[in-house]
Amino acid sequence: DGGITQSPKYLFRKEGQNVTLSCEQNLNHDAMYWYRQDPGQGLRLIYYSQIVNDFQKGDIAEGYSVSREKKESFPLTVTSAQKNPTAFYLCASSMDWGGSGREQFFGPGTRLTVL
Amino acid sequence: AQKITQTQPGMFVQEKEAVTLDCTYDTSDQSYGLFWYKQPSSGEMIFLIYQGSYDEQNATEGRYSLNFQKARKSANLVISASQLGDSAMYFCAMREGQNQGGKLIFGQGTELSVKP
Numbered sequence: 650d651g652g653i654t655q656s657p658k659y660l661f662r663k664e665g666q667n668v669t670l671s672c673e674q675n676l677n678h679d680a681m682y683w684y685r686q687d688p689g690q691g692l693r694l695i696y697y698s699q700i701v702n703d704f705q706k707g708d709i710a711e712g713y714s715v716s717r718e719k720k721e722s723f724p725l726t727v728t729s730a731q732k733n734p735t736a737f738y739l740c741a742s743s744m745d746w747g748g749s750g751r752e753q754f755f756g757p758g759t760r761l762t763v764l
Numbered sequence: 765a766q767k768i769t770q771t772q773p774g775m776f777v778q779e780k781e782a783v784t785l786d787c788t789y790d791t792s793d794q795s796y797g798l799f800w801y802k803q804p805s806s807g808e809m810i811f812l813i814y815q816g817s818y819d820e821q822n823a824t825e826g827r828y829s830l831n832f833q834k835a836r837k838s839a840n841l842v843i844s845a846s847q848l849g850d851s852a853m854y855f856c857a858m859r860e861g862q863n864q865g866g867k868l869i870f871g872q873g874t875e876l877s878v879k880p
Contacts (some may be wrong), residue, residue: 662858680866691768691855691870692809699866706868737807743866751859751866755809 653756672740681723768871774775787856803853
């Protein structure tokens with residue numbers, strides 16, 4: 650089945666540690682996205698990638714980094730510079746960057762807790 | 765600046781009845797797209813319906829329809845014949861302008877509870 654996988658489902662981190670969240674898609678989509686969701690809030694865009702080997706900052710990129718070396722993979726690193734990293738992280742992909750009606754397909758999410 | 769507003773933090777509906785979830789948006793672009801997503805307690809976001817700013821007819825997908833009133837900048841989601849499985853968070857989102865591509869802006873969400 651085609652879809653998006655995220656791992657791990659739950660992640661615990663000590664303060665000062667960097668952690669990497671995995672996102673893999675087998676939908677052959679060009680565009681991929683990372684969102685952060687805080688309790689009772691909507692999603693906010695962290696980073697996005699229109700195509701392999703390219704990525705751009707979203708609205709809340711500080712303290713995060715990404716790479717896009719392969720079309721199917723878009724890992725997110727939460728660095729120690731992120732002051733409040735405890736949140737639910739969602740990865741998404743869409744067929745391409747432009748065009749109308751290009752809905753994004755989401756993975757199951759990773760819940761990160763800083764101890 | 766672009767913005768999505770969902771004014772109903774929580775809604776209750778009786779099973780088999782219809783319910784309307786409100787969404788208003790703010791944009792200066794003529795070309796934009798509006799999306800509704802469902803988020804059950806598991807956390808995954810499920811795409812429900814899409815409305816383009818130039819679409820003349822309201823979008824429909826099964827039990828979901830979008831009441832698009834362009835002049836009022838509203839894009840309300842109507843769920844007909846509610847089911848217990850419809851209990852979830854619902855998010856309205858907007859893609860603004862052709863140059864913004866896939867970037868989506870989300871509202872705060874509405875938590876829908878369906879009563880048996």
